Amino acid sequence: MDDDDLPRRRDDILAALAKQPLDPLSLAELDDRIATLAGEIERVKAHRAAATSHKAIAESLFKKG
Template sequence: MDEEDFFSSRPQDPLTQVVKQDLGPLSQDELQVRIETLKGEIARVEAHMAAASAHRSAADELFKK
C-alpha cells in the first residue's frame, strides 16, 4: 500500500484497484472470466463514447451558424 493510498481522504478509483490486483492467486478459468469481463466493459465504454460523439455531432449541427 502506497503512503498516498493510506492517507488519501477520497476513495480509490475502482479501475485503479483492478489494475493493482495481484493476478498470481487466480486460476486460468478465473483469468479467462476476468478477460471476458474486461472485454465487455471495453465494449460498453466504446458504445458510450460513440453515443456521446453522435450526440455532440447532432448538437453541433443544430447550433451551427
C-alpha cells in the same frame, strides 16, 4: 448537482483493479476476468460512440452559418 459534475476520485475502481494481484487467480478465473473486461470495453466503446454522435448532432444544431 449531477455526478458528472463531481471531480473524479483518484482511487477509483479502475486504479484498484489495476493494482490487484493476478498470481492467485486460476486460468479459468483469468479467462473470466478477460471476458468481463472485454465486455466492459465494448460497453464503453458503444457509449462513447453514442456520446460522439449526440455531440455532433448538438453542434450541428447550434452551428452558426
